[in-house]
Amino acid sequence: MPEVTAERASTRAAFADALPELAVRHGVLVVDTDTGSVKPTAEMDYLNVGIAENAAIGLAAGAEHCGRRALVCTFGAFAVSRAFEFIKLDIAYPRRRVCIVGTHGGASGGWLGPTHHATEDLALMSALPHMRVVVPADAHQTAPLLEQCLRHDGPTYLRLGRKASPLFAGVPAPELGVPQVVRPGRDIALVATGPEMLSTALDVAQALADEGHSAQVINAHTVDQEAAAATGRALAGQCRLLVTLEEAWTSGGMGAQIAAAVGARGIPWLPIGVTGFLPPGTHASLLEAGGLTADSVLRQVLKSVTGPR
The missing domain is CATH 3.40.50.970 (Thiamin diphosphate (ThDP)-binding fold, Pyr/PP domains)
Structure with a gap:
């Protein structure tokens, strides 16, 4: 792991x-x-x-x-x-x-x-x-x-x-176009791109495990239409929620590519990313303001899985 x-x-x-x-x-x-x-x-x-x-x-x-x-x-x-x-x-x-x-x-x-x-x-x-x-x-x-x-x-x-x-530590060497399943899971797929988002996804996956959910984490280091299809094939067969995390606008980005690739499977999709223009600030403060921290992502995922808490 x-x-x-x-x-x-x-x-x-x-x-x-x-x-x-x-x-x-x-x-x-x-x-x-x-x-x-x-x-x-x-x-x-x-x-x-x-x-x-x-x-x-x-x-x-x-x-x-x-x-x-x-x-x-x-x-x-x-x-x-x-x-x-x-x-x-x-x-x-x-x-x-x-x-x-x-x-x-x-x-x-x-x-x-x-x-x-x-x-x-x-x-x-x-x-x-x-x-x-x-x-x-x-x-x-x-x-x-x-x-x-x-x-x-x-x-x-x-x-x-x-x-x-x-x-x-423990992430294998990357191959262009090939997504990396860095944590196995069944119920929820957390697909992340970039250092901050992968770190967040791993933290959220552990917190979900504490709540009784089995979360798969995929490192999408290649983000394009061809790679999105490969990521779709890497999703667990029992996946019932696709969560994509990207430090980018969600309109047309990594998540949209993957959601389109797996659309026929009918998996609900929770896009997490930047939804508007960001003001000047520290990198950490901008991630927090954008709802991209582990605590914020966990709340959004749990709400999608279990409803308001």
């Missing part, structure tokens, strides 16, 4: 540490947008185009067209908002082998406010045909999933947090 460790580490920092060696080994052109998240080395092919997300996407697409794999590093909110048309037509449509890395995912932008909160990215990027959307469960999963994105024969979007987040 996986456990949340006492340590915390940033997926963004894990990416920064792993990228130089992986970029050189796989011959990747790294295009940065002045994020401060890339540590360029003399051996890397590295370009910093400044705060120009559209140009970065177009440059990466052109490099891939000429035979180079490419990676673009930017803030998640800016990638999907400012450069979405370029991503759609220059990357997804021709299936370019470009990895788009979006940092400050979800509410991890904290005090930077709605301009930097990336709560729409899972829905928008998952809507694109051919795009694999990836959210590591923790810093340990970041380097393996980054390498798989760089080797993938098509476009990928890798979503990272800003600062230190939970680490897990």
